[in-house]
Amino acid sequence: MIDLIDVSFQYGNGTEALHNVNLRVNQGEFAFVVGSSGAGKTSLLKLLLREAVATSGQVIVNGFNLNKLKNRQIPKFRRSLGVVFQDFRLIPDMTVYENVAFAMRVTDQSNKAIRQNVPEVLEMMNLSSKAKQHPYELSGGEQQRVSLARALINHPPLIIADEPTGNIDPEFSYEIVEMLEQINKQAGTTILMVTHEHEMVKFFGGRTINIEEGRVVFDDYIIGGANESE
């Protein structure tokens, strides 16, 4: 699913952001990526989304070798994953329904498929009643659910979430992670969630990858428990 082999990444100005990273995330896994800011999480995401290409080593995502991917193949690759951002990136002058439909619209899918899939996903995210509202009428947690619905709409085998709880009140943060876990269990969708909220990782537990100074310093399963965060 995700396979990084000896990956190093340098920015144009010579700063080394990642150093010899080896990482494998299998189909159906749910993994947290943690690390302090500037540790290389953002660079890792850039490589995984093919915003940037590794300086050395191989990055393979969903069977696409991203080092060799040609520019015109990028759209096809991106359709194979869903992305959720910290700042939601919803389009303000579109309704909830339109925001979700947009992801299908711009990937050239039929009206019929749109009319069928969008209500389904909204239902799944408990957003049916909000379909006609605009993003600014919703709470942060609701907006992130819309953005999650948009990431799910094309049924990608992998969802990459970049600090999805960063802009949300704590009480709704857990709801978002629960939803991600639910998607992971029900549909077998692989989920990679980047976060700096250690409390939350401890609460949920599971595979945790810690990146510091461009290296993987910890990669193992931790046991979660509600008691630790209380």
Add this chain to the structure above:
Amino acid sequence: MRASSMRYLMKSGFKNLWHNRLMTIASVGTLVACLLIVGVAVLFSLNVDNMVQYVGEQNELVVFMQIGTSDEQLAQMESQLNHIDGLGEVTYVSSDEAMDLIVDRYLDGDAGLLEGMDDDFMPASFRCQIIDPENAAALVTQIEGLDNVDDVQAPTEITDTLVQLRHMINIFGGAIIIALVIVSLVIITNTIRASVFTRRKEINIMKYVGATNTFIRIPFVVEGVLLGLLSAGIAFLIVWGGYNVFLDLVKVESTSLMSSVISQIMPFSELAAPVLGCFLISGIAVGCIGSVFSMRGYLKV
């Protein structure tokens, strides 16, 4: 691509225009102004071409022979004139014929006044048609150099003026049109860049969900082409109206001297097709190219 997607993209293009309506109005205004200048230049040059051609058709030069030139020499001269490139029909006018002409035209047919004059009081002459008025001056010089020629007369003034005018229009018109094309490109590029800027969030999301670059670009190309079409249409209507007003004005004020030339001004119906075609093609081309320019940089990520 699906028809439904195509409809969606077209709609987005129209929406962009409406969304940025102030920019739309500003750029349509500028484009119309540019097209009007181009239109005036094109109309002017078409008309001057037409006039030059008309004057050329009327043009002839008259070669007066020296008095006392023998018949043989005249025959030789005629064959020489017939062999000069650039001359059309050559007509010989003998001394007697010239005399008759004078009597007819100026003396009311009363030949008595000229009694006692020599038979060859009037010189023999050749009237020669000039095929291309641009060569008139050169032809005059060439013929003046031939034996037994007394004088060559050609009404070269109007021709010269028109020919020079045509040259000037072609040079200045070309330069102006190039400058205006650049101006229009800059304007359209800016307008669409503004539209791209307001939609940068959408473009960003489109990139992440895997929309192709073509898909992202089409609405902006539609916007550019619409700007071009709109401007072409408006400019055409203005030129149409303006030209007819101009025609009315010159018809009233024309003097008899210039009236034959002015009557050669072409009616708009003859010019409508080339002007509209020129407007539409340049509008669409500038719109397309401008939108492609303005997308550069936004398609990365």
